[in-house]
Amino acid sequence: MNIPTREEFLQSIKTDLENEKLILPSFPEVAIKAREAANDENTTAEELATIINTDAALSARLLKVANSPLFRARSKIENIQIAITRMGSRVVRNLIMSITVEQMFNTKSKILAERFKNAWQHSIQVAAFSRVLAKSTPHLDPEQAMLAGLFHDIGVLPILMAAESNPELLADTDALDQLINQLHAAVGKLIVEHWDFPDNLTEVVWEHENLLRDHQPDADYSDIVLVANLQTPSKDNHSNNNVDWSTIPAFSKLGLNHEVEVIEIEGVAEQIEDVEEIFITA
Numbered sequence: 001m002n003i004p005t006r007e008e009f010l011q012s013i014k015t016d017l018e019n020e021k022l023i024l025p026s027f028p029e030v031a032i033k034a035r036e037a038a039n040d041e042n043t044t045a046e047e048l049a050t051i052i053n054t055d056a057a058l059s060a061r062l063l064k065v066a067n068s069p070l071f072r073a074r075s076k077i078e079n080i081q082i083a084i085t086r087m088g089s090r091v092v093r094n095l096i097m098s099i100t101v102e103q104m105f106n107t108k109s110k111i112l113a114e115r116f117k118n119a120w121q122h123s124i125q126v127a128a129f130s131r132v133l134a135k136s137t138p139h140l141d142p143e144q145a146m147l148a149g150l151f152h153d154i155g156v157l158p159i160l161m162a163a164e165s166n167p168e169l170l171a172d173t174d175a176l177d178q179l180i181n182q183l184h185a186a187v188g189k190l191i192v193e194h195w196d197f198p199d200n201l202t203e204v205v206w207e208h209e210n211l212l213r214d215h216q217p218d219a220d221y222s223d224i225v226l227v228a229n230l231q232t233p234s235k236d237n238h239s240n241n242n243v244d245w246s247t248i249p250a251f252s253k254l255g256l257n258h259e260v261e262v263i264e265i266e267g268v269a270e271q272i273e274d275v276e277e278i279f280i281t282a
Contacts, residue, residue: 003169006182013158013187017194023161027195030055031100038093048089049081052096061099062092070274094143098127101150102279104157111170112160119157122232123150128275129228130221132268133254137219146275148204148221149228151197155188155205156180185209214249223250231262 004012016022033051037043053059059080066083067073077083084092105120107113127149134145159180163169169176188205200221207213207222208229215222227250245251245258256262263269 003166003172003175004179006179009159009162009179010183010186013162013183014190016162017190022158027097028055028058028100028103030058031096034096035093038089038096043089045081045084045089048084048092049079052080052092058096058099062095065095065099065278068274068278070278090141091143094141094147098143098147098150098279101147104154107161109164112164115160116157119153119160123153124276124279125232125272126150126152126225126228127279128272129231129262130224131275132271133224133228133262134221135271137224137254139218140221140224144200145221145224148201148225150279151188151192151201152204152208152225152229153184153188154191155184155186158187158191159183211243211248211250217253219250219253223253226250227254227256227262 013022030051034048037048037051052062062080062083063077065071066077066087071087073086077086087095101123102120105116105123107116127146130149131142131146134140134142163176163179169179185206185208189202192202192205203220204222204225207215208225210222211226211230213222213226226248230245230248248258251258263272
């Protein structure tokens, strides 16, 4: 089996997606129901809590996050309904989506396990940086930014899973890396559109490596994730590091000096640790 070209690989993934043959990362059913319920303004805190409580593991994780240093609750949150009342349905919705993303980065394949693990660790770092950056950007929501950071590289996963059936590609690390770098944004966009995700999250997945994007006057989630993606330690060897960061509009939109490492700003390292801690479960 020959190594496919960029065009051939993307077309095969598009075809499989259209024919519902593409192996997609999937959400637990409870996460989907909770998202739909939280998006309905008529859903009460009690009704949303009832849905979440059908999954004991999810509700336990959500309570742990609600009581973590990330949110610094004034008093301990004892149950899901109280968490929803205090934090709001929107925050809880984004947290549920964030918590369940981790399951997508698991694989039974011993060949791909290390790549999945590295992809998840990078996504955690980008999520943590994104949340911190959004906290300094009043019109953006930190939890939405965190979720966007976790999902930005979701297109990597189907590429890896498709490559598993092509031993020649899987054995050629450089060729596989090149395909991932060239295609993961386009594949990710196909996936989040298939999931009917909101436009701002779809745009993040599509635009997070378009370094010269200058979409609108105010910073958006794509700007946040773009800068976070450049600043994380796991991007040390990325080709984007060869770009002159002074030419990247996202830095100035976020009020950042492109020469400053975000993690060196006072208090930022601790905030990033608080986010990373809720996702690093092993």
